[in-house]
Amino acid sequence: MPTLREVGEFEVIRRVIAARPPAVTGVLIGAGDDAAVLRLDPGQELVATTDAFVEGRHWRPDLIGPRALGARLAAANLSDLAAMGAAPRWALVSAGLGPEHDLDELLALDAGLAAALAVDGAALVGGNFTAVEGPEWFALTLLGSAATGAAWSRGGARAGDLVAVTGVPGSAAAALRLLDRHGPPDAGAWWRGFATTWLAPPSRVAFALRAVAAGGVTAAIDISDGFAQDLAHLCDASGVGAEIDAASWPRDANLDRAARELGWDAPAPPPGDDYELVLAVTPEKRGSLEQAAASSATPLAFVGRFTSIREIVWRDRDGSARALARRGWDHFSG
Amino acid sequence: MPTLREVGEFEVIRRVIAARPPAVTGVLIGAGDDAAVLRLDPGQELVATTDAFVEGRHWRPDLIGPRALGARLAAANLSDLAAMGAAPRWALVSAGLGPEHDLDELLALDAGLAAALAVDGAALVGGNFTAVEGPEWFALTLLGSAATGAAWSRGGARAGDLVAVTGVPGSAAAALRLLDRHGPPDAGAWWRGFATTWLAPPSRVAFALRAVAAGGVTAAIDISDGFAQDLAHLCDASGVGAEIDAASWPRDANLDRAARELGWDAPAPPPGDDYELVLAVTPEKRGSLEQAAASSATPLAFVGRFTSIREIVWRDRDGSARALARRGWDHFSG
Numbered sequence: 001m002p003t004l005r006e007v008g009e010f011e012v013i014r015r016v017i018a019a020r021p022p023a024v025t026g027v028l029i030g031a032g033d034d035a036a037v038l039r040l041d042p043g044q045e046l047v048a049t050t051d052a053f054v055e056g057r058h059w060r061p062d063l064i065g066p067r068a069l070g071a072r073l074a075a076a077n078l079s080d081l082a083a084m085g086a087a088p089r090w091a092l093v094s095a096g097l098g099p100e101h102d103l104d105e106l107l108a109l110d111a112g113l114a115a116a117l118a119v120d121g122a123a124l125v126g127g128n129f130t131a132v133e134g135p136e137w138f139a140l141t142l143l144g145s146a147a148t149g150a151a152w153s154r155g156g157a158r159a160g161d162l163v164a165v166t167g168v169p170g171s172a173a174a175a176l177r178l179l180d181r182h183g184p185p186d187a188g189a190w191w192r193g194f195a196t197t198w199l200a201p202p203s204r205v206a207f208a209l210r211a212v213a214a215g216g217v218t219a220a221i222d223i224s225d226g227f228a229q230d231l232a233h234l235c236d237a238s239g240v241g242a243e244i245d246a247a248s249w250p251r252d253a254n255l256d257r258a259a260r261e262l263g264w265d266a267p268a269p270p271p272g273d274d275y276e277l278v279l280a281v282t283p284e285k286r287g288s289l290e291q292a293a294a295s296s297a298t299p300l301a302f303v304g305r306f307t308s309i310r311e312i313v314w315r316d317r318d319g320s321a322r323a324l325a326r327r328g329w330d331h332f333s334g
Numbered sequence: 335m336p337t338l339r340e341v342g343e344f345e346v347i348r349r350v351i352a353a354r355p356p357a358v359t360g361v362l363i364g365a366g367d368d369a370a371v372l373r374l375d376p377g378q379e380l381v382a383t384t385d386a387f388v389e390g391r392h393w394r395p396d397l398i399g400p401r402a403l404g405a406r407l408a409a410a411n412l413s414d415l416a417a418m419g420a421a422p423r424w425a426l427v428s429a430g431l432g433p434e435h436d437l438d439e440l441l442a443l444d445a446g447l448a449a450a451l452a453v454d455g456a457a458l459v460g461g462n463f464t465a466v467e468g469p470e471w472f473a474l475t476l477l478g479s480a481a482t483g484a485a486w487s488r489g490g491a492r493a494g495d496l497v498a499v500t501g502v503p504g505s506a507a508a509a510l511r512l513l514d515r516h517g518p519p520d521a522g523a524w525w526r527g528f529a530t531t532w533l534a535p536p537s538r539v540a541f542a543l544r545a546v547a548a549g550g551v552t553a554a555i556d557i558s559d560g561f562a563q564d565l566a567h568l569c570d571a572s573g574v575g576a577e578i579d580a581a582s583w584p585r586d587a588n589l590d591r592a593a594r595e596l597g598w599d600a601p602a603p604p605p606g607d608d609y610e611l612v613l614a615v616t617p618e619k620r621g622s623l624e625q626a627a628a629s630s631a632t633p634l635a636f637v638g639r640f641t642s643i644r645e646i647v648w649r650d651r652d653g654s655a656r657a658l659a660r661r662g663w664d665h666f667s668g
Contacts, residue, residue, distance in 0.1 A: 004666040012666065028379065029487055033571075034417035034556050035383035035478070037485045040374060045362065049369035050426040050462050050475060057465065083368035092384040094428070094473040099666045128384050131391065131665045134468030139428035141384060141475040144369075151371045153363055222368050237367075331465045332338040332346065332433045 004106065005099035009129065012103060016110050024123040026089060036125035038090055044145040047086035051076040052139035057331075063179050066105045068199055070112030075201045076224065077142035078120055079275035082208040083222040085152040086144035088122035094139040096132035113140070120205040150212060157219040157238035157280030159308040164289060166204050167276035167299055168250045169227040171197040174258040176273060194254040201275045207300075208277070210292035216285020223276050229328025231278055232312060238280070243313045244304040244324065272328075280306055338440065338465075339433035346437060346463065350444050358457040360423060370459035372424055378479040381420035385410040386473035391665075397513050400439045402533055404446030409535045410558065411476035412454055413609035416542040417556040419486040420478035422456035428473040430466035447474070454539040484546060491553040491572035491614035493642040498623060500538050501610035501633055502584045503561040505531040508592040510607060528588040535609045541634075542611065544626035550619020557610050563662025565612055566646055572614070577647045578638040578658065606662075614640055 004012050017031045029037040040046060053059060053073055064072065074091075081088050093113065097106065114124055122142065175198035178191050185192040211217050219238055223230040235241055259265075281289050286302060293300035304315075312324040338346050351365045363371040374380060387393055387407050398406065408425075415422050427447065431440065448458055456476065509532035512525050519526040545551050553572055557564040569576055593599075615623050620636060627634035638649075646658040 007666075009664045009666050029485065033487050033489075034414040034554075035381045035420065035485075037418070037480065037487075038380040038382060039482075040380060042376065046372040046374060046380060046477075047369045048372060048424070048426060048460060048475075048477065050428045050460060050473075052428045052430065052462050052464050052473070054430055054464055054466050056467070080368040084371070086369065090382070092382060092475055094384045094386045094475075096386065096388055096471055097666075126382060126384060128386050128473070129665060130386050130388055132388050132469060132471070133390070135466060137430055137466070137471060139384075139386070139462070139473040141382075141426055141428075142369075143380075143382065143477075146371065148373075151363065151369075153367050153371075155367075220368075330343040331463060332341075332343050332431075 002103050003100045004097060004103060007103050012129065015103065016107060019107055019111065020114050020124055021118060024089070024121065027123065027125055030125045031127065036090065038125065040145055043148050045148055045151060047081060047084050047144040047146050047151055048141065049077055049080040050139060050141040051080060052137060054137045055135040063184060064199060066109035067112035070109040071116040071200060073138050073140050074113050074116035075203060075275050077140045078203045078205050079222045079224060081142055081144045082204040083152065083220045083277055084146065085150065085208050085212040085217065085220065086146040087209060088117065088120045088142055088144045088205060090125045090143045091117055091122055092141045093124060093127040095129050096137045097129060098136060099131050101136070120203055152217055152220040154219055154221050154234045154237035157234060157240050157306045159240050159306050160283065161218050161280040161306045162283055162286060162302050163242050163244065163304040163306060164279045164281050164300055164302050165227070165250065165276060166207065167274060168252040168255055169223060169274050169276060171252065171255050172201060172273040174255055174262060177262050178258060191254065191258060194258065198273065204275070204277050204298060207293055207296040207298040210296055211289055214285060214288035214292045216282045216288060217279050218282060219280040221278050223274050223278055226272055226328030227278065228312065228324045229326050232326045234278060235310065235312060241307045241310045241312055242304055243307055243315055246314065246316045248301060248303045250299060250301040336437050337434045338431060338437060341437050343463065349437065350441065353441055353445065354448050354458055355452060358423070358455065361457065361459055364459045365461065370424065372459065374479055377482050379482055379485060381415060381418050381478040381480050381485055382475065383411055383414035384473060384475040385414060386471060388471045389469040397518060398533060400443035401446035404443040405450040405534060407472050407474050408447050408450035409537060409609050411474045412537045412539050413556045413558060415476055415478045416538040417486065417554045417611055418480065419484065419542050419546040419551065419554065420480040421543060422451065422454045422476055422478045422539060424459045424477045425451055425456055426475045427458060427461040429461070429463050430471045431463060432470060433465050435470070454537055486551055486554040488553055488555050488568045488571035491568060491574050491640045493574050493640050494617065495552050495614040495640045496617055496620060496636050497576055497578065497638040497640060498613045498615050498634055498636050499561070499584065499610065500541065501608060502586040502589055503557060503608050503610060505586065505589050506535060506607040508589055508596060511596050512592055525588065525592060528592060532607065538609070538611050538632060541627055541630040541632040544630055545623055548619065548622035548626045550616045550622060551613050552616060553614040555612050557608050557612055560606055560662030561612065562646065562658045563660050566660045568612060569644065569646060575641045575644045575646055576638055577641055577649055580648065580650045582635060582637045584633060584635040
């Protein structure tokens with residue numbers, strides 16, 4: 001009910017910290033000091049990423065509530081650690097908030113963020129609040145750990161490796177477009193469940209950690225900027241190309257229905273906002289990866305293979321091939 | 335010359351990363367992947383902080399250029415690691431930028447940030463750019479290392495420990511007020527050198543690392559929110575009070591002159607923006623800390639002592655005592 005201005009910065013910080021779940025292992029000094037002090041286990045490397053959301057650009061307050069927004073902010077960063085095969089551990093959140101921001105809404109956002117991090121074993125250990133006029137924003141830095149030398153990069157794919165993708169790329173963009181057009185779905189809307197692909201994206205961390213244990217992943221990338229563009233980044237870093245087979249492309253009846261309603265020509269995936277992974281997998285480990293996916297309830301499709309010809313080819317069901325355009329999200333041109 | 339919109343997000347990222355100095359030790363995967371992979375040495379703990387600047391609130395483009403702004407952003411975060419006695423290692427920068435932001439100005443800001451970090455041994459290893467309409471912002475997360483158990487906290491001061499302070503608190507606030515009133519100083523302005531206390535604040539990292547080696551520091555805090563308020567935070571965390579002796583308070587002729595011009599009643603320090611430290615020091619280590627200060631060209635004054643009475647007292651030169659008000663910066667009320 002009270003605003004941040006009414007409560008004051010230090011009491012806001014005190015209440016936010018007091019409402020958080022207890023610290024996870026490895027936290028020697030948590031939020032409330034000049035910095036957090038954290039302990040990695042021997043034989044572990046530190047893995048660090050940061051991703052930010054800006055009001056009006058990454059979210060509209062009329063389409064998503066504060067708790068779900070916090071969870072989405074977690075998801076964006078968890079996806080980057082999943083793409084490294086790293087275990088999330090600790091997070092710092094920096095926020096630009098209007099002085100009239102409601103304290104209870106901030107507590108709800110922080111709770112949603114903390115709860116989504118906790119599912120994958122991470123906790124908030126620090127942060128910074130500052131006032132802004134204009135659009136609010138949240139920048140999260142997520143720190144994780146990986147066994148020495150075990151983290152995946154974008155650069156290890158080799159010709160002959162299989163291209164695997166989690167989830168159904170395009171779903172988040174389609175769900176957002178429906179939300180944008182209709183507002184939040186009411187109880188009877190056919191796309192109410194489908195909307196969660198944008199409102200509450202699943203984490204792929206559990207799958208990634210099982211995949212690390214299974215072995216056989218030679219490179220990985222998060223495809224939140226668009227499948228075609230992010231696959232191209234992985235291919236560039238690895239010095240390979242890829243051929244994608246339309247017949248193996250993951251389908252979903254809800255996405256097909258959404259695509260018809262939106263006038264998209266499925267299945268060529270539109271860019272944007274899928275917190276899913278593309279992985280390069282050695283052929284002999286395909287079965288182990290499928291087990292890792294099944295045991296973590298993760299849709300996983302093998303959609304093609306990496307090639308030595310440095311271009312990305314989309315092969316249609318009729319056998320015809322065309323270059324896959326590097327369509328993707330550009331924050332400064334979008 | 336070109337804008338970010340003209341160049342496009344991924345080319346902006348490529349150019350920013352290409353312009354950075356080479357990676358420091360411990361960087362296994364740097365900027366350009368989904369996350370950075372970093373290695374701490376055995377026996378080290380991770381120390382993590384984050385601090386953000388918002389246009390119009392933390393800086394005005396007419397008062398500070400992009401390179402100096404980058405250095406100031408580094409200074410704000412370096413100060414938090416200095417307050418932990420930690421060695422800066424790696425940083426991630428998240429920025430909200432207008433699409434019409436000039437690429438060369440962004441490169442200058444990044445260069446200023448990287449150069450200031452490099453002085454204290456740290457390097458940029460990742461980040462995130464997003465477009466904003468309205469005020470621009472920069473959020474830096476700075477990661478450092480400290481030997482196991484060696485990081486300072488706010489909570490270790492005991493009655494009888496000495497209160498030490500670096501620099502001359504109030505200088506940054508006075509310099510900013512002069513800048514605000516007059517604009518950038520011209521060549522003949524008496525306060526041209528003094529203005530650097532705000533425009534290019536010194537780092538206290540080198541002093542802090544020497545102080546860690548010397549021993550005797552039981553607690554520390556950065557006083558960027560105001561000496562009185564931050565000392566109160568340290569006292570609260572440690573369960574002590576403090577008595578400050580006006581006769582020992584650091585003086586500076588330029589600050590005295592600025593205070594007269596601004597109509598302040600020096601020496602009671604006004605809040606704000608000093609990237610300086612308050613330390614609790616065991617009495618027998620005073621000499622070692624003075625050596626650490628001298629060898630790192632750091633002004634250090636012993637200004638009082640911690641007490642078992644949980645209040646903060648300012649003792650004037652005439653012997654009279656008064657409670658020191660918890661004046662400080664509140665982002666949501668300021």
